[in-house]
Amino acid sequence: MAGQASARNGTRTTGAPDVVVIGAGIVGAACADALSRAGARVLVLERDFAGGGTTAAGMGHLVVMDDSPAQLALTTYSERLWNALLPELPTNVEHEACGTLWVAEDEAQLDAIRAKHRVYADAGVATEILDPMQLASAEPQLRPGLAGALRVPEDGVIYPPVATLALLERACTAGAELREGVRVDAIGEREVHVGGERIVCDAVVNAAGAAAPALTPEIPIVPRKGHLVITDRYPGFCRHQLVELGYLASAHTMTSESVAFNVQPRATGQLLIGSSRELAGWDPAINPTIVHRMLDRALDFMPALARVSAIRTWTGFRPATPDKLPLIGAWEETPGLWIAAGHEGLGITTALGTGQLLADLVLERTPAIDPAPFAPSRVHATAAAH
Amino acid sequence: MDSSTRVVRITVDQQIVEVPAGVTVAAGLLDAGIWSTRTSVRGEARGPLCGMGVCFECRVTIDDVSAQRACLVAVREGMRVETTSVHAAQGGA
């Protein structure tokens, strides 16, 4: 079972590591896994405990998104990797292959759904358009009067903290070492400084998520706060992950606060209700006004939620970049430094794709998708342009 | 319990049960010999523990509203109590 002590200690502790990965969230874990299985000696340094940061706060959705061609390519690639791997991972990763329904409220949104269907088809992702009757049959708790939906059957849901442990366990089986409760003070040229100690290596990967700028200050990542509410167990209430089309706009815009309907069935039978986005620094406090708006939006779509018992609410900080794409690749200003951070609300979906892409770049193999849109160097170009 | 106590009739999992008037649902269930109010996540029988609304072991569905703590609700004539822990797909009326 993921999480046993064996995940904590690698089989090799002597000799300098080839790669130091900073951050044992799901992205760091995926990088460690991809690099280790390719033969690199990996040391993962985690400030608190594995999977305890943004990874623990998110919805855990595996969802193909088409905000941009690059995002579509990365999410599609990564989701395929997940769907191939998940059958091998322990059941407490809680994979639900429930698919996603993008819900259209009116004809205009239905047009957008048809366009989305074509875009996904071109990317090789199978989808199906549901008419109102099919939608009502697929999801009886949705309010009547909706225009239809786009069903993406390959999408799903996992439980990220345990998935992270599973990836780390694979990495450690391949020789990686994980050290938790270790704060990195600074990144140097092919080395990291930890409490007075210098750890020398060939490459450093900054996978510290929303905290990545603390170690590499020019990284343009800001925390984008989100709220979630989880309910008691209501199996069958909701069969697919449900998202309103407006979710894309909410994720896209960087201004002010927004909420967008997003409900997930969990393997436990609980319902996870989101979503919200706001720029509020690092303040983790629950914002009741945002929670109200988010839940009102959810009630718009699923009125029967009104009597459902909510057990807990929490917040998390998505690592957001100005162009909505993560930074995956070399940070040319510091020799040996690579970045794998800035995944906003798609960290879970794109973790495996990120890990593979990063490993390919570090090990100078041909990546499966075009790495150019994710190149960290684009940050300098943007800065230079201003 | 003295003989002048009124009784009310409630249904518990579709069976009619007589319980004293004015007692809590949890107390009524115990008086009717029903010590299991729910089934746990892994299928184990559970009953009231703390008696004061903290432990949630006594949560039952009352008149189609789920997650009610039986120890905090007084019985009413005609009340319908369901002790399954897995809520109906409708999630409450």
Next chain:
Amino acid sequence: MMTDADHVRAGLVVIGAGPAGIAAAVVAAERGVRTIVIDRGLEPGGQIWRHRAGAKLPATAMHWLARFGHCDAELLSGASVVDARRAADGVDIVADRGGRPLRVHARDLVLACGARELFLPFPGWTLPGVVGIGGAQALLKSGASFAGQRVVIAGSGPLILPVAASLSHDGARLVTVAEQASGAAVARFGAGLWRSPALVAQAVRYRARFAATRYRTGTWVTAAHGTERLTHVTLTDGSRAWDEAADVLCTGYGLVPSTELARLLGCTMERGAVVVDARQVTSIPRVYAAGESTGIGGAPLSIVEGMIAGLAVASPGAIPASLTRRRSALHRAATRMHQAFAPRQELRTLAAHDTIVCRCEDVRFGALLTASCARQAKLHTRAGMGPCQGRICGPALELLRGWSVDTVRSPIEPTSISVLCADDSDGASASDSASTGADTGSSFSSLAAGAR
């Protein structure tokens, strides 16, 4: 889709209608403070003054309940607080009352949330038929009958005596009563009660009611047995172990303060209790705490603290020295009680690897051994993710593993979605333009423009 909440404004809101809350409310209301009391229970009295209709309560309880009934304080029963926030001019409380939202705004707040039992896991403790000691008392007083049931009481603390007496009176067949504290510790505690002859007399009366049953000290339960219902328990005195057939096992190891609301507001805590000054003020101005949540000490102490808080709310004048002296004396008595009945070491090692620790999520003790803090355990095993929000497993794990409790967030009790999104009447933003939703781009820029 916004639900109308019931709105109430007051000078003082008291959370909890146990001895402390009642005393605070009575004292404040009698001095003209407009007072609201919010209580989870169906009747006032909290746990210790719970009573069946027509049942006889101690004179002190009757006195305070009568005064409470006559004073102008308004009682809102059957309401569970889910959120509390400081406002510029006081506090905002949101409660779930029968699935409907209740909002109270008040200048001052008295937290009188009481305490709950400490349960320590042992094999079989999750069987139907295993209840708390206070739990048995609560069930009894809310109408359950244990007549004819074979009952074993195995736990700790002074609460054992009145509960054993009540159960016996109800017709239960009390098989044995086991106190984990040693005979010497209990004797020392009893001897220390010379300051309170009334307490001694009361203890003697309680004991007399179950005189036929053996009261063993230095004895504890190590396992409960049965399939769908308890059939027997295993007890030990440290040298030998034996079984007793039982239908009901009452177990609990003293009380722990209920502090979720205080922590939500950000009050300073110490050793699991709310820190208060001589006027019962917490670290937050105009937020008071009284009773068991400031430290377990029994009903008399709760009453005194409640009175002091009520006086402090009503007027800036000095608190009468007689009250503060009485409070100090009762604090000393409480300390003696804690020392006498502290859980013994053996209780920490009763749980086996497959013993359930988190009852809500069925997490077993063995699964928790690799975690180093409560939050890590929660994320990796789900312990504490259930409806009780860690109230049962949290204190146990604090004792067993040394973990302090995770941070608290609203809702501090499960509540319906409709209560969570009840209308915020303090000038909430207009109903979401998301309901028009058509052109996602423009609707969200208008949303951004309109958002506060």
